[in-house]
Amino acid sequence: MNIIISNSSETPIYEQIKQAIKKAIASNELKENEVLPSIRNLAQNLRISVMTVKKSYDELEQEGFIKTVQGKGSYVAPQNLELIKEEQIKQIEKHIEKIVTISQYAGIGKDEIIELFDYFYGEQY
Amino acid sequence: MNIIISNSSETPIYEQIKQAIKKAIASNELKENEVLPSIRNLAQNLRISVMTVKKSYDELEQEGFIKTVQGKGSYVAPQNLELIKEEQIKQIEKHIEKIVTISQYAGIGKDEIIELFDYFYGEQY
DNA sequence: CTAACTGTTATATTTAATATATAACAGCAT
DNA sequence: ATGCTGTTATATATTAAATATAACAGTTAG
Numbered sequence: 677m678n679i680i681i682s683n684s685s686e687t688p689i690y691e692q693i694k695q696a697i698k699k700a701i702a703s704n705e706l707k708e709n710e711v712l713p714s715i716r717n718l719a720q721n722l723r724i725s726v727m728t729v730k731k732s733y734d735e736l737e738q739e740g741f742i743k744t745v746q747g748k749g750s751y752v753a754p755q756n757l758e759l760i761k762e763e764q765i766k767q768i769e770k771h772i773e774k775i776v777t778i779s780q781y782a783g784i785g786k787d788e789i790i791e792l793f794d795y796f797y798g799e800q801y
Numbered sequence: 802m803n804i805i806i807s808n809s810s811e812t813p814i815y816e817q818i819k820q821a822i823k824k825a826i827a828s829n830e831l832k833e834n835e836v837l838p839s840i841r842n843l844a845q846n847l848r849i850s851v852m853t854v855k856k857s858y859d860e861l862e863q864e865g866f867i868k869t870v871q872g873k874g875s876y877v878a879p880q881n882l883e884l885i886k887e888e889q890i891k892q893i894e895k896h897i898e899k900i901v902t903i904s905q906y907a908g909i910g911k912d913e914i915i916e917l918f919d920y921f922y923g924e925q926y
Numbered sequence: 927c928t929a930a931c932t933g934t935t936a937t938a939t940t941t942a943a944t945a946t947a948t949a950a951c952a953g954c955a956t
Numbered sequence: 957a958t959g960c961t962g963t964t965a966t967a968t969a970t971t972a973a974a975t976a977t978a979a980c981a982g983t984t985a986g
Contacts, residue, residue, distance in 0.1 A: 688973060703906040714932060725975045730933080746933045747982030764907040768914065771896040772921045781828040782889040786922055789893065793918070796897045797911055813944060839961060850946045855962080871962045872953030 677706060677713065681722055689724055693732035698741060701752055702760045712742060712750040802831060802838065806847055814849055818857040823866060826877055827885045837867060837875040 679696040681689050700706040713721070715729040722729075733750050736742045740759055744750040779789055804821040806814050825831040838846070840854040847854075858875055861867045865884055869875040904914055 690973080699906055702908075716932075726933095727976085728974060731973090733933090744933070745982085747931085747984085749932055749983095761907055761909070764903050764909065765917075768900050768903055768909070769917060769921070771900050772918055775893050775896050775918075776921050778889050778893055781824055782886055783827075784886070784889065784893070789918075789922075792890070792894060793897055793900075793914075796894070796901050815944080841961075851962095852947085853945060856944090858962090869962070870953085872955085872960085874954095874961055 679718070679722065681724070689722075690728050690731040690735070693718075693722075693729060694736055697732070697736060698760060698763075701741060701756065702764060704757075706752050708752055708754045708756075710752045712752065714749055804843070804847065806849070814847075815853050815857045815860070818843075818847075818854060819861055822857070822861060823885060823888075826866060826881065827889060829882075831877050833877055833879045833881075835877045837877065839874055 677697075677700050679693060681692045681696075683689075685692065687695075697706070697712065706712070712718075712733070715726055715733055719726040719729045733742065733744060737744050737750075741753055741756055742750050743753050775789060778784070779786070802822070802825050804818060806817045806821075808814075810817065812820075822831070822837065831837070837843075837858070840851055840858055844851040844854045858867065858869060862869050862875075866878055866881055867875050868878050900914060903909070904911070
């Protein structure tokens, strides 16, 4: 798994780690019951504190994405693909809500948005 | 102009004020050269510090949305409707980019997104 | 059992962003 | 002159984020 963190980003490091792991699970790069990097190892690789990684893992566990066993390590929780997909859709919905709000008070038409959307969607291929 | 700020929001107060004013300008509620509330007055109404409001106004001026004259007050800068619309579109683009990224690694199809979009867009009427 | 990994807990500290309070200063207008 | 405007400087408080360190505890391979 390839986690890249930015020191200067406005999003906290522990949040960047969380997102990277969720993304890896969502894209099936990390499969069910697969072992995650140990917090000590990941901290060393990213050159950050163990506590920062632990915070990420703690929250991921609380949200149901991983399971941690003392002495063994952390694993991708089973049956969470649906969980993640739901969360991703919720995230998408939030973005859409903001887009609709902005477009309305700024007088930007739906057509214009759809054009932008087509543009960005097509660009990826 | 109706500015509502939340003390418990994750977005800073000065940022909430900036967004509210930008929104008011974008929706033409505040017109070109119109006077904004004085920083002292707004601070009193919102029951926050003068310095917090000043920070909002300073950044709004730096971004070209308003003009401030010592002793007189702050005014909506002229010819900024286009400026704002551009900024709004940039914001929308950022949201779209995130949506596309998420949908790609999470295996959510374009159709599904369009459906969500139609739903949220239609809901507003 | 021991060594070398895992995670856990507690404590102390640092840094930066946010927000406040206060006061003195300066410009504008009636 | 009075009473509005904004400006500047200083000091302070609070909180989130991140770090460092050390001692503790579970797991596993040899």
